[in-house]
Amino acid sequence: MSTVRDSKGRERVPSAASLRRVRWYQEARWKRLVALLVLAVVGAQVTGVQGTSTDIFYALGENFTGTGIWIWLALCVGVWVIREFLSEPVNRGWVASRDRVSQPVARVRGVWQADPRLRYGGGALLLVVLILLPLWLSTYWQQVMVDQIAIFVLLAIGLNVVIGWAGMLDLALWRFLPSGPIRRRSGRVRCRWSLRWC
Amino acid sequence: MSLQDFWDVFVLGVVLGSLYAVIAIGYTLVYGVLQLLNFAHSEVFMSGGFGGLIVLTVVVPAADPSGIQSAGYVLLGMLAGAALGGGVAYGLERVAYRPLRRRGAPRLVFLITAIGASFFIYNLAGKIFGRNASRMPSMYENKTLFTLFGAPINVTQALVVVSAVLMLILVDFVVNRTKLGSGIRAVAQDPEVASLMGVNIDKVVSRTFVLGGLMGGVAGFLYGTTTQVWYTMGFLPGITAFAAAVLGGIGNVRGAMLGGMVLGVVEAMTVEIWGDAWRYVGAFAVLVAVLMFRPTGILGERVARTA
Secondary structure, three states, X not given: OOOEEOOOOOXXXXXXXXXXXXXXXXXXXXXXXXHHHHHHHHHXXXXXXXXXXXXXXXXXXXXHHOOHHHHHXXXXXXXXXXXXXXXXXXXXXXXXXXXXXXXXXXXXXXXXXXXXXXXXXXXXXXXXXXXXXXXXXXXXXXXXXXXHHHHHHHHHHHHHHHHHHXXXXXOOHHHHHHHOOOEEEXXXXXXXXXXXXX | OOHHXXXXXXXXXXXXXXXXXXXXXXXXXXXXXXXXXXXXXXXXXXXXXXXXXXXXXXXOOOOOOOOHHHHHHHHHHHHHHHHHHHHHHHHHHHHHHHHHHHXXXXXXXXXXXXXXXXXXXXXXXXXXXXXXXXXXXXXXXXXXXXXXXXXXXXHHHHHHHHHHHHHHHHHHHHHHHOHHHHHHHHHHHOHHHHHHOOOOHHHHHHHHHHHHHHHHHHHHHHHHHHOOEOOOOOHHHHHHHHHXXXXXXXOOHHXXXXXXXXXXXXXXXXXXXXXXXXXHHHHHHHHHHHHHHOOOOOOOOOOOOOO
């Protein structure tokens, strides 16, 4: 730090500079360490045992004494050490590998974007594959495609219309979802899916 | 409904309404400062219940306490609830909202973040403390204290109403009389001008969250003593308290108190007249009716901005 001489000729650290000076414990890295330690504790809870209501301290005790929390702590402290002390070689390696990948990707993208026939053809091929895909899949994955993917894709398209295009926040839109499968059988309204509020 | 029934139900409604009022303050304070619908506030409420439960499970002996001991336990439970509620609210602001504020995220992102944080917190509580309801340890003998217009009032009801009213007075004092309160009001009016005048916005926002969280935590503890504590206990009271804040005029602290009381009484009356299945219909019908004629709520002055 540069020093200045005051009117009596003594060496002084300029006051603004001494205010700006960051002591070792004020560095942002300790804040990041604390955040990562909190993350480790929360992660140990999330991946730990399921608690019971009869003994509310059971899960806390298990999670704080088990091996899970040590794994989490080691992971988080490891990330912190790499981030704070090894960032330069890691960054260099990352940039180098990115450059190696990005050039061929850019070439392929150039070919792809130059010819619209290629784009539409690729899209059509993807569509055909998606249409034919259920024929090759087991019943389980067919159900996954419908129940857990396609339904939510449709919902997302609907939300995109209302929120994205019309600009209205419609939190209740997905409540229309149960109104589809309702049908009358023997005088009672029944619902096919056991979604949470369906 | 005879007059006697009316008073009985009115007492129930005031008890419920005072809880709603205390929770609604958390919503309305945060909305006033950030124009943010903090849906995770119901989880702050829930964690207040768990805070009281944790401390009282450790502290309270099996034998029924009485007298000064009971008062001590109640106070301890409230403090624990307030501490955990305030802590969760602070952590929420720090982890979920402050990074978004720094980046100037659009308001929709805040809302989705609030919903996600709410899911995360209540499922974390379900994971740690089990998914069934737990009963608060008995801190006192819940006998009838006195009768009001013939309606018996027991210890829990008196406790809820008295502590809620005290908290409402405290919040009103803090918002209208203290330095923090003038900071909150300044940021609510115009954040840019407030920061030019030397108000530290980060600090004010953080303390607003903590203030709302303290209230919500105590309310969660009180709610837990009247019923039970479980991981989704915040959902319905949270939604109703949010409706109460809107009814009173969101962003307005006294409006939230009034709206909470009105909704509590209306809900109790609805249950008495039409049955438990109609519990929320009456309250929300009143909300719709009021908003039709006063879109800014009963005491609201500012036009509610869209979320």
